[in-house]
Amino acid sequence: MRITVIGSTGHTGRHVLVEALRRDHQVVAFTRRPAALSDPTELQAVVEGDGRDPEKVREAVAGSDAVISIINGGGRHDPHRAADATRTITTVMADLNVRRLVITSPYPLVAHKPRIPLWVLRRLLATPYADAAEMERVVSAGDLDWTIARLTRLTDKPATGAVLTSRVLLERPHAITRADVAATLLDIVQDTHLAGAAVNVCGRKPFREFQ
Incomplete structure (x- = not known):
């Protein structure tokens, strides 16, 4: 596939680029900070711009599959x-x-069992959470083949391969590594059964705690 990654130089976006290239996808990196790309030579293209600029977004998205x-x-x-x-x-x-x-979104928007009490999170992060909630409304109101991936707390630890993706609320919303998120997002891109759905994504602990 040819995949455009928007937010490609963020902590998670960099992992997505690496994993997409490892899977032999053609990758277009869209970013406001192209100098932050560690090795752009393997990328299909690098487009510098802001996501609110329609001409730059068009340049990055044209010809992509996802x-x-x-x-x-x-x-x-x-x-x-x-x-x-x-x-x-x-x-x-x-x-x-x-x-x-x-598209990614924070799981605490819908969570009922976060590690930190909800009222603390929602007060401290009121502005970004309100923005993310509106972002979800924009996506779900459209007719694209969209999937919203709501992520739990992210870590920079190595990938574990132990990921839970669920359409229902998480019983134990464990943290997840950014590397595992990258693999999961790319799996979701290819899973047409998840089009039109919001899924909740977290890490998994040993088998006794599996849902």
């Missing part, structure tokens, strides 16, 4: 970053007839 978008919720100085960029991305994809979209 888009993986990893955009964190906004902050005080840019509170609608994720939702605004996602409106542009989905509009461009629909115009170009690029159907498959996998």
Whole structure:
């Protein structure tokens, strides 16, 4: 597949690039910071730009089979970053007839058993969570073949291969490595049964704790 990765120089996006290349996909990196790419020579293309710029998004998405978008919720100085960029991305994809979209979102938006009490998370992260919630609404209101992957707490540990992907709320929302997230996002891209669904993704502990 030819896959455009938006947010490709973030901590998780870099893992997605590595794993996509390992699987022999053609990869287009879309980023505001191309200098942060460690080795762009294996990439199909690098497009520098902001996700709210339709012309730059069009350049990055044209000819791709799928888009993986990893955009964190906004902050005080840019509170609608994720939702605004996602409106542009989905509009461009629909115009170009690029159907498959996998987008990340924080699991605490829907969680009932986080490691930190929900009221603490939702107060401390009110702005990015509100932006992520609006981003989800933008995606689910469209008619692309979208999947929202809601992620639990991310770590930089090595990949374990032990991942739980569920359409229902997680009984034990364990942390997950970014490397495992990358593999999971690429698996989801190729799983057409998950189109039109939001899934919750976490790491898994030993078999006695499997759901």
